[in-house]
Amino acid sequence: MDERLKKLLAVAIEDVIHTGNPVGSQHLVEEYGLDMSPATVRNWFAELEELGFLAQTHTSSGRMPTEKGYRLYADELMQKRPLGKREMQELEKTIAEAESQDQRTKAAAKFVAEGMGNAVVLGLHTADTYYTGLSQLFAQPEFNDWRRVVNFGGVLDQLDDMLQAIRLKNFVEPTIMIGRECPFGSICGSVMLTLDDGTFFGFLGPMRMDYAKACSYLLAIKQRLK
Numbered sequence: 001m002d003e004r005l006k007k008l009l010a011v012a013i014e015d016v017i018h019t020g021n022p023v024g025s026q027h028l029v030e031e032y033g034l035d036m037s038p039a040t041v042r043n044w045f046a047e048l049e050e051l052g053f054l055a056q057t058h059t060s061s062g063r064m065p066t067e068k069g070y071r072l073y074a075d076e077l078m079q080k081r082p083l084g085k086r087e088m089q090e091l092e093k094t095i096a097e098a099e100s101q102d103q104r105t106k107a108a109a110k111f112v113a114e115g116m117g118n119a120v121v122l123g124l125h126t127a128d129t130y131y132t133g134l135s136q137l138f139a140q141p142e143f144n145d146w147r148r149v150v151n152f153g154g155v156l157d158q159l160d161d162m163l164q165a166i167r168l169k170n171f172v173e174p175t176i177m178i179g180r181e182c183p184f185g186s187i188c189g190s191v192m193l194t195l196d197d198g199t200f201f202g203f204l205g206p207m208r209m210d211y212a213k214a215c216s217y218l219l220a221i222k223q224r225l226k
Contacts, residue, residue, distance in 0.1 A: 001051065001072075008044050009053055010077040013065045018212050020141045022062035067179035067207065070189065074176045074211050083216045091217075094192065095224055100222055105199055105226060106130055112217040118205030122162040125198040131159065142187060142206035156183050166192070167200045174215040193218040196226055 011032055015023045027040035028034060034041065045063055048054040056062075065073070083091070088126055093110045097103040110122040113133025117140065122130040131165035134156075143149050154163075162183055169221045182188045184204050191214040192202040201221060205212045 002194060005048055005051075006072075006077060008041065009048055009069060010049075010073060011067075012045075012054065012063065013069060013073045013077070014067055017208055022057060022064050024062035026137060028063070039167055057213075065208070070178050070207055070211075077186045078212050080212055080218060083220045087105070089222060091220060092224060100195065102126065102128075102226070103197070106132070109201070110224065112203075116203060116205065116210065116217065117215060118203050118209060118214075121159065121163065121200075121202045121204055123200035129160050129163050131204075132155075137205060140206050140208075142208065148187065157185075163200065166202070170194050171173060171200070172219045176211050176215075183193065185209050189217060191218060193222060195222055 004094060008028075011034070012023045013029065013060060015031065024160045025045060026036040027079050028041055029036065029038050045054060048069070049056060049063065052066060053072060055066050057064060091111055092109065094107050095104045097161040098107040105122060105124065109122055109130070110132050113120040113136055116133075117136045118138040119131060119133040124130060137143070138149055145150070166183060171192045173193070175192045176189070177183070177192065182190045184190055187207060188204060189207045189209040189211065190202055190204050191209075192200065197200055201218060203209070203218070205214075
């Protein structure tokens with residue numbers, strides 16, 4: 001795909017990730033100071049839509065990334081960044097205040113679930129299952145439809161069995177699973193990592209998820225929980 005389209009797609013996806021709203025051409029030009037007209041952006045949006053990376057939900061609305069768009073973003077366009085100094089200090093303080101290794105892991109999970117606005121699921125090395133942040137997850141606009149909450153509740157009912165299957169794998173690096181790849185549901189995204197003690201640590205959110213920040217959190221946690 002043309003580099004100009006990739007750059008525009010990256011900007012559009014990052015805007016959607018942070019606002020939760022469909023992105024329009026005028027907004028994109030004004031918000032990010034793009035050196036092009038809204039008409040040019042609309043034309044490029046049409047190309048990205050034809051390629052399957054964006055979708056227009058209503059005739060007059062802006063565009064939203066598709067599963068294919070998020071996948072390309074995670075694989076090629078996402079800018080990885082280390083965790084900020086302040087967040088790292090707060091994470092270290094949170095971990096230091098807990099006593100046992102499991103308590104430190106759970107404390108870290110609560111901290112990053114709040115920071116991400118997503119849920120965290122743990123498969124502890126003791127074979128226990130733990131999750132936190134469901135209130136943050138269900139506050140996301142994707143779950144305004146009560147039917148989605150009910151359907152997702154069925155996933156949680158099977159969480160222990162799902163984690164047993166997932167824990168058979170070793171996620172050496174943060175692994176991003178989107179849509180149909182995500183074991184927690186096709187409207188979701190997840191980022192998974194296996195810690196040094198064998199604990200499975202996974203973020204669970206909507207497909208519109210800040211994957212770069214999730215990866216930064218997981219790498220920081222793995223480093224601090226050695």
